[in-house]
Structures are given as C-alpha cells and as structure tokens.
Amino acid sequence: MHPITFCVTCTEAIPAQAMACFRCGEKQPGAERAMRVVFCEKCGEDYPARAMACYHCGHLNPKHPYLHNGKISKTE
Numbered sequence: 001m002h003p004i005t006f007c008v009t010c011t012e013a014i015p016a017q018a019m020a021c022f023r024c025g026e027k028q029p030g031a032e033r034a035m036r037v038v039f040c041e042k043c044g045e046d047y048p049a050r051a052m053a054c055y056h057c058g059h060l061n062p063k064h065p066y067l068h069n070g071k072i073s074k075t076e
Helices: none
Strands: 003-004 014-015 035-039 047-050
Touching: none
Parallel strands: none
Antiparallel strands: 003 014, 003 035, 035 047
C-alpha cells in the first residue's frame, strides 16, 4: 500500500509526502490527510484500501476485514 493524497488545485493523485504537485506544480498544504491505496489484482488500478471492492472493475479487495475466503463474513 502506498499513502497518497490529491492535489488541492488539479486533483492529481500524488504521494502523501509531496511538497508540490507533479502535474501543476502547486504547493500542497502539510495538513492534508493521506489515503492508503491498494492496487487491484485483476485490473491493476489503485483504489482506497478500505474499499470492499475495486472502484474500476468491482473485483473484491481480499485484504478487507469483512471478507473471509472471498465472502462477506459476519461482524462480531
């Protein structure tokens, strides 16, 4: 997983520690909260680590805490 954030000006995905956007060059505020992402095993796109499935293709996130053997498990 890689912590990322989004540029406050152009919304480009950038590393959470970036001082400026790689696309537009805008300086980033230090208080921006980082978002952890994972890369989909099926399509290779990134999506938030807390998501139950990939936003791009719908493939289930195998590391999601509510999934067990590819099925939704009951919470305690």
